[in-house]
Amino acid sequence: MKIAMIGLGDIAQKAYLPILTQLDNVELLLCTRDQSTLTRLAQKYRVNKVYQDYRLLPKEQVDAVMIHSSTVSHVMIASYFLQQGIATFVDKPLADNAFDCEKLYELAEKHNTPLYLGFNRRFIPLFQSHIREQTLCSLRWEKNRYNLPSQLRTFVFDDFIHPLDSVNIYAKNDIKDVHIVSQFKGLQLARLDIQWEQSGTLLHASMNRLHGITNEVVSFNYENCSYQFDSFISGQRWQSEQQTQLRLADWTPMLTSKGFVAMIDDWLAVIAIGKVEADMIKRNLATHQLAESICQKIGKS
Template sequence: MKIGMIGLGDIAQKAYLPVITQWPGVDLVLCTRNAETLQRIASVHRIQSFVTDYRALVDFGVDGVMIHSATSSHAEIASFFLNHGIAVFVDKPLSDHYADCERLCDLAEQKQLPLFMGFNRRYLPLVSPYLTPDKVTNSLQAIRWQKHRLNQPGELRTFVFDDLIHPLDSINLTGTVSADMLHVRTQHYQGQIARLDVEWQQHETLFQAAMNRMNGVTAEQITLNFENQTYHFDSLATGTHWERGVETTLALPDWTPMLDSKGFTAMIAHWLEVVKAGKMATALMQRNLNSHFLAEAICQQLDP
């Protein structure tokens, strides 16, 4: 299987290349506009094929491409490869405007091609066993997902689409949330968004996502409530379970690689399965689109 990787910035180097370069049967072709960076990374990973123009990847016969470039370029690049009959992975977000997302999903459906999103938190090995469809439908009472940063207030649309979308998608477990269900609260700092909290209710379950970018420390916390049970994760690798007053520590096995614990390994495995199959589940596409729809609804509510 031949995969093109477009954009070789921080996230590609730290989270994707260390995993996919070790994957059996995957032949990588690298692409970035900076020739010096391109040659350096290709040399480090002993990759023989690389280009500075993403359009040249078509000539290599790639089966799929992974887009890790700036958000502003996602729609253009994804459209190009979908129109050339090639499966596409996009590191979140698909775009920072919902109209682009809808257009791309329509194009993928028209071409009958996978359009896969890089939401690694869907694949957390410590958390995801408690968020199966059966548990979400039948027993989950509440989920609160907090992802905070230190001293990074920002512009609304970038705040929401590039950052808040992680906890927002992580609680969007059904992919069927409408704009009128959202309750949004904000705090500002010197004209920028400092904190954003979003919540909704479906049936008896409460869903809450929060991001404070003027927090005392960068941190991520997840709380799940079931009947007389609570799970709390202070990181993506350790947690605590309480049931009827009894406390149990939760942890991944010793020596679990960091990128496994953060969901990247399982996500890449799923993506490669999708490329091989040439299709992906409709429910997955629906959730991807709905999470971007909610991000747009938040922006429209706060800045109509």
């Protein structure tokens, strides 16, 4: 299977290259405009085929591409490959607005080509082994950063979309009945909390970018049973007035604990069958549509 990686920045180097270069059934091609980065990574991972122009990749008859470039470039690059019927993976967000997301999925449907969105938090093994959404009473996902307020749309689509999608398990895209609280530092958004109830579950996504430390806290509750995780490898369960420590197995690799390994396995299966499940497409669109509504509502206020 030939897969081309486009964009070789921080996340591509930390999360994707270490996994993809270890897969026996994948022949990797690298593409970035930065010649020095291209040369360095090709030598490090012994990749033979490299490009600075993504438009030359189809001549290699690649089976799929993975786009890790800047958000602003996602629509242009993804459109190019979808029009040629090449399975396309895009790191979240798909775009910085919902309208372009909808157009990309329309294009994918027109060309009967998989468009996969990379949300690694959907695959975190420690959480997935305990969460059972059918009987869930509440779910709260809090992701914080130290001293990093930013412009509204960048805050929401590039970062807050992680906790937003993580609680959007029922694929809500209607802003009605969503409670929003925002705090600004000057013209920059510093904190955002949104909350709603759906299918009997109270859902809450939170991000404070003027927090005392960069961290992520996940908690969820069933009747008389509660969980909290302050990392991707350990947490606690409280049930019958007893506390139980929860941990991944010793020596679990970091990229496994953060969901990247399972997500890439899922992506490879999508390439093989040539289809993204309808429920996943629905959730992908709903998360971006909800993010768009949040931006518009806060912008107007």
